[in-house]
Amino acid sequence: MAFIFTKLEIPEVILIQTDLHGDNRGFFVETYKRSEFKNGGISEEFVQDSHSMSVKNVLRGLHYQLNPKAQGKIVRCIKGEIFDVAVDIRPKSPTFGKWVSAILSEENHNELYIPAGFAHGFCVLSNKAEIIYKQTNEYSLKHERGILWKDRTINIKWPIESPVIAERDSKFPLLKLAENNY
16 A cells, blocks of 8 residues: 655645555555655644534634644545645744645545644535544644634635634634734
C-alpha cells in the first residue's frame, strides 16, 4: 500500500491520497499507517476518532481548540462529498488568516491533515455526508472555540448558496476577535 502526501498552498496542511484496490466484489483501502504517515510528514500521535453525519448544505465550523488541548486532525469523508477547509490561525505565521480547501468524498477516498493551530470547517455538497476524524487530542468543551464562517477578512469561497448553520456557529467571533493562544 502507498499513500501520496501533497502539501497544499499552506504547506502544513497535507492532502493524503490513498491507494484503493477494488474489483467487482468491492474494495480495500488503508486509511492510516503510522510509518508511512511519519515518512509523509505527519508524526503526531492520534488519540481520538470521531464520526459525524450532515445533510446537504450544512456548513460546520470554523472550529478549533485552545492549547493545551489543541487538535491536529485527519479528516476523511466516507459517504457523500464535502468541501473541507483549514484556516491558519497562528498569529505569527506568514499565512495567518489564509485558508486552503479540498474536496473529500467517498469516490476519491482522499483525506486532509490539518495540524493544531488551524480552524476547521466544511460544507456538505451531496445529499448526505459522513465524516471520520482522527484527532491528536481528546475533545474538550472547555477549550473549544470558533471563528465566524463568513469572516470577510478570511474570505472563504464556500461553494454553496444558502448554508444551514448551527446557532452556535453563527455567533462565533471574527478572527481578529477570537480567543487564540497559538
